Amino acid sequence: MNVIIKQAVEHWHYVSPLLSKPNNQQDFNTLVEALDDLLDIVGDDESHPLMGLVxxxxxxxxxxxxxxxxxxxxxxxxxxxxxxxxxHLGQADLPEVATQSVISEILNGKRQLNIRHIKGLTERFNVSADTFF
Incomplete structure (x- = not known):
């Protein structure tokens, strides 16, 4: 048995919950918490060794x-x-999309989403632009 496989076997009990599809809301919540913790560690460093796990x-x-x-x-x-x-975001939590006041106007129907807003939202939430049309 090679060294990498031996280490994986020894630590599998700890790692497997992070690599398994969630079967229920509790599994899902565990993955979300782990992802949040990892993002706190990794930040936006795409070369970080844990980025693959992220x-x-x-x-x-x-x-x-x-x-x-x-x-x-x-x-x-x-x-x-x-x-x-x-x-679980508030109006001020989307600065890459627009200011808090603009988000408020959009949510209250006083302003329409524009292309810049939609681009920011698609990137933030990883959804299709069609979501907003």
């Missing part, structure tokens, strides 16, 4: 969300409100 967890979380939390039908404002609720 991507793996992100894929598992995204797949579970897409399957178990379908997007409601509606307009861009409804989609934005839904995504903010699902991710």
């Amino acid at each position: 991507h793996q967890l992100g894929d598992l979380v995204s797949e579970y969300e897409n399957k178990h939390t379908p997007m409601p039908q509606g307009d861009g404002r409804t989609a934005l409100a839904f995504l903010m609720e699902q991710h």
Whole structure:
């Protein structure tokens, strides 16, 4: 048995929950917490040794969300409100999209989403731009 496999076998009990598809909400919550912790460690350093694990967890979380939390039908404002609720975000938590006051106006129907807003939202939430049309 090579050294890498031997180490994997010795630590599998600790690692396997992070590499398994969630079967229920509790498994999903565990993965989300682990992903949040990893992101605190890794930050935006794409060359960090744990970035592969971040991507793996992100894929598992995204797949579970897409399957178990379908997007409601509606307009861009409804989609934005839904995504903010699902991710526990406030109006000030989307500075890459717009200021808090602009997000407020969008949510209250006083302003429409523009292309820049939609681009920021698609990047933030990893969804199709069609979500907001």
